[in-house]
Amino acid sequence: MSDDRIIDFNDLKNKVKDSDVDKFEQYIYNLYFSVMDGSLTMAEFSKKIFDYMQENNISQEKFMNIQKKFMERYGMDSEEVEKQLKSFGIDPSKAGFGNFDFGNISNENIESIQKSAGFYEKYGQKIQPKSCITTFVKNDTNDIEIVINQEKIMLYSNKKINLMDAELNEFLLGYKNMFNKKIRVVLCENFTEYDY
Template identity: 85%
Template sequence: MSDDRVIDFNDLKNKVKDSDVDKFEQYIYNLYFSVMDGSMTMAEFSRKIFDYMKDNNISQEKFMNIQKKFMERYGMDSEEVERQLKNFGIDPSMANMSNIDLNNINAENIEAIKKSAGFYEKYGSKISPKSCITTYIKNDANEIEVIIDEEKVMLCSSKKINLMDAELNEFLLAYKNMFNKKIRVVLCENYTGYDY
């Protein structure tokens, strides 16, 4: 018997139909409006997503496929979204949710969900994601990480920053000239860091 006659039931189970995406889209919109009118928190939103997956017996892989098709429907590139999340410090592949077996939710899995959702529930109102540009200046005078946030430029170095550095001044002037007005330069020098 040849291999092309073997049916892979996992492929069939994880295959996404348009009706799956339609149902998910309607569900997400209802949740979204509940969050927007304040009747639901982001933590409750996250829990509802997991309830949806469990109630509809959707595997993690199928759920990812539904999300991708949903984004494609609106012209979004899922790879670009993942890159942007990583720019905000969120790595979807490391989000503590990938190892949760939705068909076998237990106290340990629920605790993992609560920890992830709890952070955003507690600090979500204080957090605002931003997209920044980062570059480095490394020469004889300085070793600086440059973080650009619109009209604010942060210069970070574990050493004293030499403001007479020609390369640094050329960079700052070129960036300032893009705006035709003043930029704010913030020095973060002699900093220390540690792994927590």
């Protein structure tokens, strides 16, 4: 018997149709407008998403596939979004979506979602996501992390930064020449860091 004739029902069950994405899109927009007019909190928003999954008998895998198709519809790269979330300290695989059995959602997962939603509900207006790039200059003169946000470059070092460093100056000049105008350089030297 050939393997070509074996049907994987999990693949069929998790396959996403355009109608699944259309239905999800409409649901999300309704929730979004409820959040914007103040009739729904972010914590309630999160709970409504889980309710939607349960009511429509959508597995975690199918839900992730629906989200990817939804983002693709609007020209977003799901891998890039995941990278951005990780840069904000949010790991989508650990942010409450990890190993869910939607028939038996653990209190730990619900609590994690509520904490995330509560944080963004409280501070969401003040948070501005930014796309930054990072590089390093490590040599005998400096040990610097460089964070670039468009025309602003932040230099981080737990030591005094030596601005006479040839490698650092070559990098800064090369970046400045891309814009053909001044860039802002911010020094964060002799900083202290700790685990909280």
